[in-house]
Amino acid sequence: MKKLKSSLNTNSLQWKLLSRFFLILMLLLVIMEAYQYMTLKQYLYNSKEQVLDARFHNAGIPNLQQIQTPEAVIESASSIIEKMVDVNMSVAIIDRNGNRIAGTSKVENFKGHGGIGPNEGTDEIGVPAPHPIPIPLPLPIPQLSQNDYIKLLHQHGTLEGYRLIRDENKNLQIVAWRKIGDLNSPSGLIQISISAKPVQDLLFHQLYIFIGASILVLIIGSIVGGTVFKYTLKPLHNVTNTVAKIDVEQLNMRLPSETGQLEIDRLSSAFNTMLERIETSFEKEQYIKEKMRQFISDASHELRTPLTSIHGFVEVLLRGAAKNENQLNLALNSILIESERLTKLVNDLLFLVKLEKKVPVEMDVEDIENIIEEVYPQLQILASDRKIDLQLENNLLINANRNQIKQVIFNLVQNAVHHTDEKNGVITISTNSIKIGSDNFAVLKIKDNGTGIPKEHLNEIFDRFFRSETHRSRKHGGYGLGLSIVKSIIDAHNGRIEVNSELGKGTVFTIYLTQIS
Template identity: 65%
Template sequence: MKINLKFPNTKSLRFKLLSRFLLILLFLLLVIGAYQYFTMKQYLYKSKEQVLEARIHNIDTKKLSEIQSSDSLKSYSSEIIDTIIDNYTTVAVIDAKGNIIAGDSKTKDENGHNSSDILQDAGDIKEHDHAPISIPNLSSNYYLNLLQMSGNLEGYSLVKDQDNNLQIVIWRKVGSLDSPAGLIQLSTSAKQVQEILLQQIYIYVVASILVLFIGSLLGVTIFKLTLKPLYNVTDTVGKINARQLDVRLPINTGQAEIDTLSNSFNNMLERIEISFEQEQIIREKMRQFVSDASHELRTPLTSIHGFVEVLLRGAAKNEKQLDLALNSILIESDRLTKLVNDLLLLTKLDQKVKVEIKRENINEIIQEVFPQLQILSGNRLIDLQLDTDIFVDTNKNQIKQVIFNLVQNAVQHTDEINGVITISTSSVNGATVEYLKLQISDNGTGIPKEHLTEIFDRFFRSESHRSRKHGGYGLGLSIVKSIIDSNNGSIKVDSELNKGTTFTIYLNVSSS
């Protein structure tokens, strides 16, 4: 039979918390136990001392003070012993030379009963007989040192007799305190005190083990409940993957730290989800861009290929057909070149290639490009409504490109005879800075509302047939948006069907 023992994971947070909790509990139990042990020990020994003191007080103090010699002490020693001896005590009389001149011990009263009260009061233990105890016989030098001490001898001492039994001993001087005739030594066994202390240690150790066991059971349960929100967090996190980023952690667990962690993790998930969505959008736009670019490139290449085939089949011998084919190839080549140049320009703008920035007068730039705009507009009217000179920090060629592209877009959507294109400039005071407001508007066909959010997308054409007719690929407005963004400006469009369209550009006015 195979037995699998499952050991706890020592690296888990619950195990570490439980082990530290038990260590703290064990430390507290040791401190409390040590304090209780030494307090009880001191109390029991002090109680024994008080009993011995009470026995000595039975002696006539006046007689003791009148004893001035070892002979008188020896003659009075029997009376001293009979007066103070009690059950389980020993009495010894020591002369001025440190020698024991009389002594006696008693272990039972005349009825054979234990009459000691102190241990019964302190420990409430069962009475039992004790073996006879011997009189502690210390060295003469020890007794002489006691005799030479000034004043009364206070307190008690723990000494071992010749049978190696521990006894509680007190001494009192006989005669003058400064020049005593001898000592009275009264002692009793410390065995009962030791038994009580051992019994208390045993009880406390068993109780402590029980407390630690119960503490372990309660600790496991409490820490499991306490850490449940954290386990929920780990379980929820385990369910999150690239296809399931909408999962959120609960933030009302009742534990501030877990709620803070969950809130931070939710914010991180939200940022990741947004990043993934943006990546998907960018990927889709890139796919659409490649598809649109391939489609736009295919059209002129197909035309060029078709005209070349016609020429190869003999059309080159016909001068009229040759001129027509070559002109068509030239037109398609120009369109192809323009498309490639626009794509290269967008790539540079996307890569944020540094260009020369100068302080430019926007009105002068418009005046410079105005002749080209007149040629581009044909019979359409271009109305300039320019404010006083306004300077901006920009690249002149890029601003010319913006104006040209917007006017070209207006030309594509306005009537050739009745079309009016208006270019206006003005300054606008913002909350903290002054702005240039450049508007290019027309009275053309307008743009449907559903297309307004897409007109700056690459290869987007609101009216494909009209754009293709004028050689457009849907990149002009995308280039405009990229240039304005690179100049830290903004552009918006307002349009109404059959009434016209207005593009409004805002750029920061130069501070110097």
Template identity: 50%
Template structure:
């Protein structure tokens, strides 16, 4: 019910579109109505003008040749005016000063008008006889007299003294270049106003009908058009944390809606991926806290136990005292190494700015060769170094990578039969040229199921969890973090009871 109400809110997209459609329809209908009204009025007025102009054909201009119309007699004037007047047309004589001289005031209904205007016979005769003669100002009459031609296309719609609208036309009397006056014909145009008013009623009715039809059709079209949008809204509103795998239909037949659905799907994919990462991080954090607590508890328990032994009197026995102190020292060293490794990982997690420059990998290995030899003890340590192997690295960090990988090889190879090889070369990885550092051993190898987990913190393969191998499962995590901070890559290949090869790809200047 709530969603249904939302569809009918005034500020909803549907009603905004519908309101816009109504405004456009209203503007179009009003514009068409005004245009049609102006066109019809112009057409009707032009038709009436032609009727009035045709009345001038009845004139005998030879009787109008007097230079001054003021000298014309009333009888002469009425004879002239009655020839052009009719039941609905009033004729007037205007001198060159713009003054009304004569108008056909007699009862023109007595005149037999065989050529009268049939369209105007509906006008009430008594009302017509009460109409006043519409007059222009003297300046306007002077302007008409000065115009070229015989004013055949000139007409005006004027109000008389009683505010009745009349159409007025004129014709010059005498010489066209220097007329002595004007004959003015005027007729009421109430019939035109009635036609226009009737047309206005018809247009208004049709406009309302068109507007209603437009609203009905617009509502139906918008409902159909916005249906996919409502579907998207309902789907998105119903998505919970457990439904992040839900995807919207991307083929709705509307480009914009399809694009919106695609954008929502991309967003849902990102949210789902972020949620899964968050869950994975939380799980790793729980596992990390558990493993760290376990690894810290072991040396602390040993230290605590030997301290209790010393407090019970073992300190008086030199052999027991030496054993206890050596054990405490060994466990404290293990504890210190664990804490230091955790601090290193914490620092690398913050992604600090690493100062890197071009270094000679072979020279770096040769610098730490004595320490590596001590680390390997009785194991065979071999070097296969190509010439001029340079890479853009942080020297100290890459030293630690070599130490950690070598120590990892030491932990998993036989003390006397073990063989470890450190090699350098150039190679191609993912279509890019890298300086390559390889550390190979002939140790126990890594099970295939554990290959993807070896860089996880505190991870140790089940075959390597004995105290004999030592370590906390942080060495390879540190290696991976350092390689990433140096913009490098690392790859591992291993086979059980055959050995393991770690390949580190370091960026060169090229």
């Protein structure tokens, strides 16, 4: 019962496929019937038009062109009608002023209606039959307005074709006209009409047959389609059942990837890949938690240190040190230094958050040489007695944010300064171009002859608050955010940064940025 309920669920894939198949099938049937209906309709009406054309030929078109006056039209009306009228037809003569001057209709077992001839009723120029026999209702003669008839008289050509007009009984008739007399200046019109009911009956009959056949096709199609979709989706149900059994303790389970259906195999393969990633993620979960705990601990420590110093100096001032000018200046300077350190730490953290959010920054075409030369005076002050050696290549253009690239250079040089000797330290900044595959890259290298970085720390130096030293104190201070900022900026520029280091010999940071030709 549960299985049957799920197969009838309107939200199931099987139901959606079946319903859409049903709609497509129904749409195709409607299009086919519409085409068949229009084709048959056109064919039947054209056949009726040919019947009307044949009646016009019975009247003798060349003879009609010789009737040039209104009087001649009235005199010839009886003979024209007699030649043209046939069973289930009506014929009328229209003068040049748009007035009907004669007309008759003829139906099976019915002699005349408003017409001319022996034992027939007459219209304007006829005499009614004295003893009418009980007969079917006559076929009414379609009537246009006087203006419409005048427009037909002035219309160019022989008026070939037909119109569908409703008579006084609201029944549809097929009507055709031909001019009497000269085509450019006719003396009258011949109107002949035939009931469209046989055509409509045939079309309705065809429509009823199609509706019945369509319902039968849709029922059979639904039954067959439902069965086909059920067996087609069976591998998908197997995948669903297997996935439902997987939990944290069974992440090593895998789905069969050879079911004979390409899409299901690709789905199974994708699920297996996802399970592998989830399994790997669980293995790394403890490591990530530890890194997060360490990050919170480091951030709290770095924020607490300057706050503690500021708080301590404020207490000293409140206890009376403010009255001593030397102690006051010392305390205020210390508070200023610590507040600046605190401000820098907060700004660096906010800058990292901004980079991680990938906030769009304005980038222009920049020459690396110009950026380095602009920041060079600050680097000299930062390096103090250390030597800064520039080896720059001209016209290395990149698409970059000038201020951010300057910060990258400043942070890397600052990092080199912290790890090189004050007297013998040498920091080399070099640029060059390199081709990797089909792309050209501008390469920026910052090399020092400092203490180097242990190999086990090379993969961690870009983490926030990471320090190579195991202790917290450092001669030059710092929070371990500089290289994190560098990495984030380079990533935002779609670049790459690498580091090579050897203990006791120095470190080289290499940055690759896409070069603009």
